[in-house]
Amino acid sequence: xxxxxxxxxxxxxxxxxxxxxxxxLNEKKGRYISEETKRKVLxxxxxxxxxxxxxxxxxKGKERKLIGILIPQFENQFFTRIIISSEDVFVKHGYDxxxxxxxxxxxxERAILNRLIQQRVDGIILTPTKEGTQNTELMRRVGMKxxxxxxxxxxxxxxFWVATNNYGCGYVGAHYLMAKGHRKIGYIGWDSKIxxxxxxxxxxxxxxxxxxAEVFVEEGEFSAAExxxxxxxxxxxxxxxxAVFYGFNIQALGGIKCLTERNISIPEDLSVMIIGSxxxxxAGKNDFTxxxxxxxxxxxxxxxxxxxxxxxxxxxxxxxxxxDCTLVEGSSVCDIxx
Amino acid sequence: xxxxxxxxxxxxxxxxxxxxxxxxLNEKKGRYISEETKRKVLxxxxxxxxxxxxxxxxxKGKERKLIGILIPQFENQFFTRIIISSEDVFVKHGYDxxxxxxxxxxxxERAILNRLIQQRVDGIILTPTKEGTQNTELMRRVGMKxxxxxxxxxxxxxxFWVATNNYGCGYVGAHYLMAKGHRKIGYIGWDSKIxxxxxxxxxxxxxxxxxxAEVFVEEGEFSAAExxxxxxxxxxxxxxxxAVFYGFNIQALGGIKCLTERNISIPEDLSVMIIGSxxxxxAGKNDFTxxxxxxxxxxxxxxxxxxxxxxxxxxxxxxxxxxDCTLVEGSSVCDIxx
Numbered sequence: 001x002x003x004x005x006x007x008x009x010x011x012x013x014x015x016x017x018x019x020x021x022x023x024x025l026n027e028k029k030g031r032y033i034s035e036e037t038k039r040k041v042l043x044x045x046x047x048x049x050x051x052x053x054x055x056x057x058x059x060k061g062k063e064r065k066l067i068g069i070l071i072p073q074f075e076n077q078f079f080t081r082i083i084i085s086s087e088d089v090f091v092k093h094g095y096d097x098x099x100x101x102x103x104x105x106x107x108x109e110r111a112i113l114n115r116l117i118q119q120r121v122d123g124i125i126l127t128p129t130k131e132g133t134q135n136t137e138l139m140r141r142v143g144m145k146x147x148x149x150x151x152x153x154x155x156x157x158x159x160f161w162v163a164t165n166n167y168g169c170g171y172v173g174a175h176y177l178m179a180k181g182h183r184k185i186g187y188i189g190w191d192s193k194i195x196x197x198x199x200x201x202x203x204x205x206x207x208x209x210x211x212x213a214e215v216f217v218e219e220g221e222f223s224a225a226e227x228x229x230x231x232x233x234x235x236x237x238x239x240x241x242x243a244v245f246y247g248f249n250i251q252a253l254g255g256i257k258c259l260t261e262r263n264i265s266i267p268e269d270l271s272v273m274i275i276g277s278x279x280x281x282x283a284g285k286n287d288f289t290x291x292x293x294x295x296x297x298x299x300x301x302x303x304x305x306x307x308x309x310x311x312x313x314x315x316x317x318x319x320x321x322x323x324d325c326t327l328v329e330g331s332s333v334c335d336i337x338x
Numbered sequence: 339x340x341x342x343x344x345x346x347x348x349x350x351x352x353x354x355x356x357x358x359x360x361x362x363l364n365e366k367k368g369r370y371i372s373e374e375t376k377r378k379v380l381x382x383x384x385x386x387x388x389x390x391x392x393x394x395x396x397x398k399g400k401e402r403k404l405i406g407i408l409i410p411q412f413e414n415q416f417f418t419r420i421i422i423s424s425e426d427v428f429v430k431h432g433y434d435x436x437x438x439x440x441x442x443x444x445x446x447e448r449a450i451l452n453r454l455i456q457q458r459v460d461g462i463i464l465t466p467t468k469e470g471t472q473n474t475e476l477m478r479r480v481g482m483k484x485x486x487x488x489x490x491x492x493x494x495x496x497x498f499w500v501a502t503n504n505y506g507c508g509y510v511g512a513h514y515l516m517a518k519g520h521r522k523i524g525y526i527g528w529d530s531k532i533x534x535x536x537x538x539x540x541x542x543x544x545x546x547x548x549x550x551a552e553v554f555v556e557e558g559e560f561s562a563a564e565x566x567x568x569x570x571x572x573x574x575x576x577x578x579x580x581a582v583f584y585g586f587n588i589q590a591l592g593g594i595k596c597l598t599e600r601n602i603s604i605p606e607d608l609s610v611m612i613i614g615s616x617x618x619x620x621a622g623k624n625d626f627t628x629x630x631x632x633x634x635x636x637x638x639x640x641x642x643x644x645x646x647x648x649x650x651x652x653x654x655x656x657x658x659x660x661x662d663c664t665l666v667e668g669s670s671v672c673d674i675x676x
Binding site for chain 2 (some may be wrong): 118
């Protein structure tokens with residue numbers, strides 16, 4: 001690869017010093033430079049395709065107009081929608097977005113945050129991994145503006161947070177199943193070790209308990225294949241189950257595949273409830289009853305909250321914005337009271 | 339926001355000069371610095387949470403281990419899969435990925451490329467907008483390593499390109515419809531002005547011509563709503579049409595919605611063929627016959643081709659890798675010869 005031209009290269013071609021080139025190209029004041037020298041420097045820079053390397057100038061506290069966003073799962077439309085809607089807000093305000101995929105791995109999260117701090121981004125939107133609290137420690141110390149989306153920084157209170165009411169997601173879905181007469185329900189979830197996400201399962205269990213219903217819980221990793229495996233397991237162990245509640249959309253995708261392969265008709269043979277609204281739940285012949293978390297609105301709220309911090313002269317108080325979810329009635333839950 | 343500590347701040351606290359701090363923190367050789375001073379500098383840097391601002395050091399041609407990727411549509415799983423699979427390759431080789439969304443807007447593409455050049459990334463993966471050729475001019479001049487994915491740099495031959503055989507996508511799909519007896523086909527596409535993408539439509543037209551079939555073409559913008567609108571238009575103007583061929587998956591999503599709302603049964607009333615394999619085409623009750631472009635493999639090939647360039651000591655010759663597509667037979671196309 002051809003190397004980038006340096007200040008020195010430009011200076012050599014222009015017959016002057018690197019310091020002079022720097023003065024001219026950065027339009028610094030305070031030192032006389034002849035028009036002739038200026039012209040030579042500008043021509044040499046053009047001739048050599050000189051591109052300034054960024055970084056150094058940011059030391060002076062200039063706004064970079066750059067926001068970093070860290071998202072853990074790109075195969076999950078919940079997160080790509082948060083990117084799309086927050087980017088829309090940032091772009092309208094003249095900010096550019098650096099999008100990063102942590103793959104839900106704490107060590108990647110740490111490395112990416114470190115890179116973004118070095119890059120002096122103006123702020124960060126983050127869905128933390130399970131070690132997010134430790135990984136954001138330096139950021140919080142140096143006062144990097146930050147909004148946490150979806151999952152919280154476990155153990156902390158003082159941070160900006162925009163999230164879904166996860167307890168509400170489980171609550172609303174379980175209530176609907178109760179109202180339709182279901183009393184033997186399978187629940188399939190992700191053993192994420194993220195307390196806020198576990199609220200989905202807790203809500204289902206509490207609603208069931210209050211209604212004298214049974215819940216068969218199966219939890220495992222966050223993948224379609226696991227959703228399929230856990231569904232098969234539930235079908236085998238609980239043939240009397242009348243409904244399956246999928247707490248996570250990626251597992252649901254695999255779970256529904258498992259049901260289809262076994263020629264189990266939805267909702268005639270088994271009712272299905274899903275948390276999340278990936279395209280497929282309502283596309284084509286699909287019409288699943290699901291809990292919409294209003295993903296796009298989460299991204300917009302997070303972006304606006306970050307911009308508030310960046311653009312305000314005063315320090316604004318920490319806020320937790322917990323957004324409610326909506327049940328979207330499809331045709332995947334049978335009323336078995338009839 | 340608390341400002342980041344500068345070299346000067348560290349120097350002040352350590353009771354020495356900024357130059358000395360820089361020597362110590364960058365572990366430069368060639369100048370004697372006492373152990374006592376070193377210790378003071380390191381302690382002061384730690385005390386002040388000094389984080390080096392990157393950029394300056396890259397001027398010296400060091401590898402940044404950073405790759406930029408520019409993708410035009412985040413709502414399109416075709417592209418998020420390219421991100422996922424290429425990132426997987428990069429991460430395994432110790433490279434980190436900066437993901438950028440051009441929103442298919444040439445001026446955004448230009449600004450992002452400029453930022454990435456300033457950031458001195460080691461290479462770039464790019465799906466160009468319609469002005470990609472002009473926008474990559476500087477990159478090509480300074481010798482930035484680059485692999486173009488999906489759409490080409492129109493008018494150029496000398497670049498690294500990994501793409502789908504778009505003509506093949508149209509050809510394979512149209513042939514299948516012919517084999518099932520369809521002779522009046524609607525084709526819905528994106529008026530992208532990107533010649534390579536228009537090959538899909540051209541192939542459908544040519545196959546139809548060779549078989550004495552009629553094709554009714556409707557093209558418009560890249561959105562689900564447009565797919566719905568164009569489908570309604572075709573249904574109205576060509577009630578004798580027996581199949582619809584969707585050239586682009588996002589339009590297909592809206593088109594299928596339009597069919598469902600009108601209670602048109604697929605494939606009994608109308609056959610459907612789709613180019614692309616978003617989750618929804620095979621999820622739940624959906625089982626659409628579609629053309630799989632093997633999105634993940636495109637991303638892997640692009641990443642490997644970029645790494646070859648970065649890691650090779652010699653210049654490697656430009657390559658165009660055109661990947662074939664696969665027809666996945668579902669149940670959305672009726673055999674009307676029977």
